[in-house]
Amino acid sequence: MQDYGLTEIGRKARKASRILNTAGCLLKNKVLVQAALALEENQEHLMEANAKDVAAAEAAGMKHSLIDRLKLTPERIKGISEGLRQIASLEDPVGEVLSMKKRPNGLMIGQKRVPIGVVGIIYESRPNVTADAFGLCFKAGNAVILKGGSDALASNQAIVKVIGQVLEANGLPASCVQLVASADREAARQMMRLNQYIDVLIPRGGAGLIRSVVENSTVPVIETGTGNCHIYVDESADFAMALDIIENAKTQRTGVCNACESLVVHSVVAEKFLPLLAKRLSPKQVELRGDSRAAGAERSVLSASEEDWGTEYLDLILSIKTVDSLEEAISHINRYNTGHSECIVTENYANAQKFLDEVDAAAVYVNASTRFTDGFEFGFGAEIGISTQKLHARGPMGLEALTSTKYIIYGNGQVRP
Amino acid sequence: MQDYGLTEIGRKARKASRILNTAGCLLKNKVLVQAALALEENQEHLMEANAKDVAAAEAAGMKHSLIDRLKLTPERIKGISEGLRQIASLEDPVGEVLSMKKRPNGLMIGQKRVPIGVVGIIYESRPNVTADAFGLCFKAGNAVILKGGSDALASNQAIVKVIGQVLEANGLPASCVQLVASADREAARQMMRLNQYIDVLIPRGGAGLIRSVVENSTVPVIETGTGNCHIYVDESADFAMALDIIENAKTQRTGVCNACESLVVHSVVAEKFLPLLAKRLSPKQVELRGDSRAAGAERSVLSASEEDWGTEYLDLILSIKTVDSLEEAISHINRYNTGHSECIVTENYANAQKFLDEVDAAAVYVNASTRFTDGFEFGFGAEIGISTQKLHARGPMGLEALTSTKYIIYGNGQVRP
Numbered sequence: 001m002q003d004y005g006l007t008e009i010g011r012k013a014r015k016a017s018r019i020l021n022t023a024g025c026l027l028k029n030k031v032l033v034q035a036a037l038a039l040e041e042n043q044e045h046l047m048e049a050n051a052k053d054v055a056a057a058e059a060a061g062m063k064h065s066l067i068d069r070l071k072l073t074p075e076r077i078k079g080i081s082e083g084l085r086q087i088a089s090l091e092d093p094v095g096e097v098l099s100m101k102k103r104p105n106g107l108m109i110g111q112k113r114v115p116i117g118v119v120g121i122i123y124e125s126r127p128n129v130t131a132d133a134f135g136l137c138f139k140a141g142n143a144v145i146l147k148g149g150s151d152a153l154a155s156n157q158a159i160v161k162v163i164g165q166v167l168e169a170n171g172l173p174a175s176c177v178q179l180v181a182s183a184d185r186e187a188a189r190q191m192m193r194l195n196q197y198i199d200v201l202i203p204r205g206g207a208g209l210i211r212s213v214v215e216n217s218t219v220p221v222i223e224t225g226t227g228n229c230h231i232y233v234d235e236s237a238d239f240a241m242a243l244d245i246i247e248n249a250k251t252q253r254t255g256v257c258n259a260c261e262s263l264v265v266h267s268v269v270a271e272k273f274l275p276l277l278a279k280r281l282s283p284k285q286v287e288l289r290g291d292s293r294a295a296g297a298e299r300s301v302l303s304a305s306e307e308d309w310g311t312e313y314l315d316l317i318l319s320i321k322t323v324d325s326l327e328e329a330i331s332h333i334n335r336y337n338t339g340h341s342e343c344i345v346t347e348n349y350a351n352a353q354k355f356l357d358e359v360d361a362a363a364v365y366v367n368a369s370t371r372f373t374d375g376f377e378f379g380f381g382a383e384i385g386i387s388t389q390k391l392h393a394r395g396p397m398g399l400e401a402l403t404s405t406k407y408i409i410y411g412n413g414q415v416r417p
Numbered sequence: 418m419q420d421y422g423l424t425e426i427g428r429k430a431r432k433a434s435r436i437l438n439t440a441g442c443l444l445k446n447k448v449l450v451q452a453a454l455a456l457e458e459n460q461e462h463l464m465e466a467n468a469k470d471v472a473a474a475e476a477a478g479m480k481h482s483l484i485d486r487l488k489l490t491p492e493r494i495k496g497i498s499e500g501l502r503q504i505a506s507l508e509d510p511v512g513e514v515l516s517m518k519k520r521p522n523g524l525m526i527g528q529k530r531v532p533i534g535v536v537g538i539i540y541e542s543r544p545n546v547t548a549d550a551f552g553l554c555f556k557a558g559n560a561v562i563l564k565g566g567s568d569a570l571a572s573n574q575a576i577v578k579v580i581g582q583v584l585e586a587n588g589l590p591a592s593c594v595q596l597v598a599s600a601d602r603e604a605a606r607q608m609m610r611l612n613q614y615i616d617v618l619i620p621r622g623g624a625g626l627i628r629s630v631v632e633n634s635t636v637p638v639i640e641t642g643t644g645n646c647h648i649y650v651d652e653s654a655d656f657a658m659a660l661d662i663i664e665n666a667k668t669q670r671t672g673v674c675n676a677c678e679s680l681v682v683h684s685v686v687a688e689k690f691l692p693l694l695a696k697r698l699s700p701k702q703v704e705l706r707g708d709s710r711a712a713g714a715e716r717s718v719l720s721a722s723e724e725d726w727g728t729e730y731l732d733l734i735l736s737i738k739t740v741d742s743l744e745e746a747i748s749h750i751n752r753y754n755t756g757h758s759e760c761i762v763t764e765n766y767a768n769a770q771k772f773l774d775e776v777d778a779a780a781v782y783v784n785a786s787t788r789f790t791d792g793f794e795f796g797f798g799a800e801i802g803i804s805t806q807k808l809h810a811r812g813p814m815g816l817e818a819l820t821s822t823k824y825i826i827y828g829n830g831q832v833r834p
Contacts, residue, residue: 103794241829367830395823404807409785
């Protein structure tokens with residue numbers, strides 16, 4: 001088995017994490033602000049490295065939209081730096097004692113927020129994730145091991161090098177952030193089995209990447225991302241509100257996990273509502289695919305197959321399912337959703353509460369666009385991803401999701417009887 | 418590949434979990450109390466089933482101590498029932514809204530505690546775990562799939578059958594608790610890959626079982642159990658207190674994960690302290706294995722090998738490492754511990770704080786026995802296990818560890834600009 005140096009990377013990361021564990025907030029913020037400045041000062045150098053990646057991608061015939069995501073421009077570098085400054089301005093989650101109670105035997109037992117330790121991030125082509133993931137992990141006191149897309153390797157190496165210099169200038173090991181340099185899949189697989197050194201692995205990217213990490217990792221994973229999000233238009237919905245919300249959730253940005261992919265509509269209002277919806281969405285060229293009753297209500301609706309109900313289009317396509325009751329809507333959603341974001345549009349109090357209670361998802365909305373599922377919109381000031389699993393963190397993950405806790409116990413000689 | 422019916426079990430569990438998701442606290446408590454009574458009323462029947470398991474185990478030549486763990490007696494059945502009644506008396510964690518904030522755009526965003534959904538438990542021979550794990554999962558609103566040791570199969574089936582009848586008598590599906598009947602390893606492996614139906618897998622048992630689940634499961638796992646726990650006797654330790662704490666942590670119960678396995682002692686006090694310790698532990702027949710300085714200080718100390726530092730003896734053996742500083746103690750502990758429970762005995766304020774800050778474990782103690790790491794001792798009223806990982810739950814896990822959260826968002830037509 002080829003050695004990709006992962007054990008050595010892991011060992012160094014664990015060592016760095018021990019130092020970061022006790023690094024004060026002032027030092028961490030200083031590093032973040034200086035790293036932001038250093039990235040701006042090294043703009044030319046970063047763009048040179050990036051130009052190599054872009055040239056290679058063009059030579060390999062990469063799709064234009066992907067090349068665009070890969071590109072670094074002065075504006076984007078400015079954006080990356082602003083991101084780091086913003087992270088510096090956030091409150092440090094580490095060290096907070098969440099609760100402390102005195103037990104009858106006199107023991108004081110408290111629960112304290114601590115860094116996780118070593119975080120691994122596996123992601124695709126955007127080089128901005130490199131600085132962003134470092135910033136969030138670092139602020140929460142964690143060392144981070146990054147494995148970015150091979151297409152962005154030169155760009156990522158340049159970014160990590162600049163940050164490493166700032167870390168060292170501040171007396172911290174450059175290994176607080178390390179990049180796995182190999183593009184080989186076997187290197188990724190070895191990273192996913194580095195239980196001794198990596199405490200959690202967060203994949204950021206498409207459904208294929210996430211599935212591969214969940215399948216192959218023995219390191220605990222936080223599953224992020226895929227969103228087959230529904231909006232249910234209830235019998236009592238305010239049509240104008242429903243149209244606004246669906247248009248926003250479907251078209252404001254299509255390639256994102258919190259975009260709406262499927263409309264569920266009560267059969268009593270389908271005939272009136274669907275023609276209005278088709279009219280509203282037609283300037284945005286949204287393709288509608290529905291069941292037979294939806295097609296009967298609005299002739300521009302194409303025929304949906306079973307596969308459509310489970311598809312995250314990430315495109316200007318909306319599936320439409322007609323239901324005869326709220327119960328049927330909830331059961332359809334719970335069957336086909338990915339546990340991301342779901343919305344009911346209703347004026348009925350009891351139905352709103354029932355939907356909130358019974359729909360199984362990270363974020364359940366009454367009368368608002370699913371597009372709000374986002375760390376910034378939720379007021380966390382940052383986001384490392386959106387968890388669609390139920391352990392540790394669910395929904396948008398800010399700095400707190402990058403921490404763990406430990407119990408601290410103050411005694412004066414207690415022994416167990 | 419043989420079909421062990423796991424997909425069907427998973428499907429039923431998911432369906433039951435949808436129903437349990439909205440089951441009220443009064444109904445859940447009623448079921449728990451009735452199940453407790455039903456187990457007592459079926460005492461003869463349970464003991465008959467158990468006798469088959471015991472006879473088979475004896476015929477197979479199982480160790481006496483393991484057969485003892487397997488046995489059901491009237492007292493043990495009473496204990497199991499009392500456990501269920503106690504769970505009924507605990508506060509229901511489900512439904513609590515942990516926080517709710519209004520965003521500038523008027524959205525009310527709250528975080529609500531909800532059941533996890535379907536919990537899988539893989540455990541070894543004790544039939545009491547069957548009722549206990551059901552009780553905790555059920556109270557937290559989860560369906561549970563149990564895979565107990567093959568040695569206890571008849572006992573477990575009898576217990577699950579009694580509980581299933583109580584569930585059905587109360588209008589709930591018996592599939593709120595299901596037992597995987599096959600003892601085949603392949604059945605366990607299939608259970609570990611049932612991501613579609615199982616939200617979390619909790620192994621309860623020895624290090625081998627836990628390692629196998631961590632290695633093979635694609636379902637998220639909460640790692641529990643193994644404890645290579647240290648007590649560090651600092652330069653300034655009160656010797657009498659240190660002796661009490663070490664004796665308690667080492668000998669009060671030896672086969673448990675929160676027992677002390679290793680003593681770390683400051684070289685300045687080793688010569689005085691170790692003879693006192695040897696004298697104190699000699700009536701309990703504790704074997705001492707130490708480094709050369711420890712052996713030099715107390716002649717009954719045998720020679721320890723590198724392997725000893727990493728060993729969870731679960732036996733009347735204590736390893737002894739001599740260090741020249743608090744830093745060396747912390748670094749030794751962080752290198753060899755399993756992240757369970759660690760203690761410093763000291764009268765020095767700064768050293769106590771440093772130890773609490775820098776030792777990486779679920780529970781870090783000053784001047785108290787590590788034996789307190791336990792859900793009951795921590796005041797949770799119950800325990801499903803002790804997590805030694807950093808995600809989701811760390812340390813003793815009570816009912817809250819068996820819940821997740823979801824964001825509930827109240828809007829009035831908000832769309833994202």
